[in-house]
Amino acid sequence: DADVTQTPRNRITKTGKRIMLECSxxxxxxxxxxxxxxxxxxxxxxxxSFDVKDINKGEISDGYSVSRQAQAKFSLSLESAIPNQTALxxxxxxxxxxxxxNEQFFGPGTRLTVL
Amino acid sequence: xxxxxxPDIHITVSEGASLELRCNYxxxxxxxxxxxxQSPGQGLQLLLKYFSGDTLVQGIKGFEAEFKRSQSxxxxxxxxxxxxxxxxxxxxxxxxxxKLVFGAGTILRxxx
Numbered sequence: 233d234a235d236v237t238q239t240p241r242n243r244i245t246k247t248g249k250r251i252m253l254e255c256s257x258x259x260x261x262x263x264x265x266x267x268x269x270x271x272x273x274x275x276x277x278x279x280x281s282f283d284v285k286d287i288n289k290g291e292i293s294d295g296y297s298v299s300r301q302a303q304a305k306f307s308l309s310l311e312s313a314i315p316n317q318t319a320l321x322x323x324x325x326x327x328x329x330x331x332x333x334n335e336q337f338f339g340p341g342t343r344l345t346v347l
Numbered sequence: 348x349x350x351x352x353x354p355d356i357h358i359t360v361s362e363g364a365s366l367e368l369r370c371n372y373x374x375x376x377x378x379x380x381x382x383x384x385q386s387p388g389q390g391l392q393l394l395l396k397y398f399s400g401d402t403l404v405q406g407i408k409g410f411e412a413e414f415k416r417s418q419s420x421x422x423x424x425x426x427x428x429x430x431x432x433x434x435x436x437x438x439x440x441x442x443x444x445x446k447l448v449f450g451a452g453t454i455l456r457x458x459x
Contacts, residue, residue, distance in 0.1 A: 236390075263445050265446075267449075272356065272451055272452075273451055274351075274353075274437060274449040274450050274451040274452050275391075275437065275447075275449040276449075277446060277447075280446065282444075282445075290446075322390060322391065324391075326445045328445065334379045334381070334441030334442075334445050334446070334447055335381070335393065335396060336445075336447055337393075338383075338390040338391040338392075339390050340388075340389060340390040341389075341390050
């Protein structure tokens with residue numbers, strides 16, 4: 233079984249709808265991240281969390297919110313989706329016991345299309 | 348602020364030919380550097396990483412990368428490319444606090 237899973241893998245929605253993307257991990261890592269990938273822009277950090285009570289904005293947090301329900305779960309919400317949020321979204325984890333090495337482990341991605 | 352530049356958006360090489368993907372970074376201290384690969388429809392897989400020590404780093408799938416502080420570079424190389432290496436490759440630098448800053452990616456096409 234995959235260590236980092238994301239659901240759904242694909243989603244098509246309409247402008248104005250609320251969408252939640254979910255991420256679960258079995259790696260036992262405390263640190264979790266949400267990125268979006270756009271062609272030609274690489275991956276950009278949306279939000280990150282270093283433990284259950286910690287939420288931090290990343291580079292492009294506007295229009296998004298997150299919830300860290302448990303160590304293993306980190307959800308990304310789009311309160312009112314707009315077409316320029318069409319992208320590939322990745323969840324990632326890292327182990328704070330090796331603090332400083334920055335290595336992250338990625339889920340398979342969720343392809344979101346907003347019409 | 349940290350940044351990563353991958354100057355080549357697309358690269359096409361013949362199967363069996365050598366490969367070099369370029370990566371330049373901007374970071375004030377000794378960087379943590381990574382190369383990830385994304386195959387079509389897949390997540391990102393770590394190819395290799397540099398933290399300290401030997402500047403030539405060996406990774407999976409026959410890839411290696413060389414850290415050159417004087418050039419702020421961390422180029423990825425492979426002596427003989429296979430068709431299965433066709434993918435998108437991302438260079439990343441550790442930005443402190445376990446965050447990563449990614450380059451825009453290089454799409455590798457392999458022709459037979």
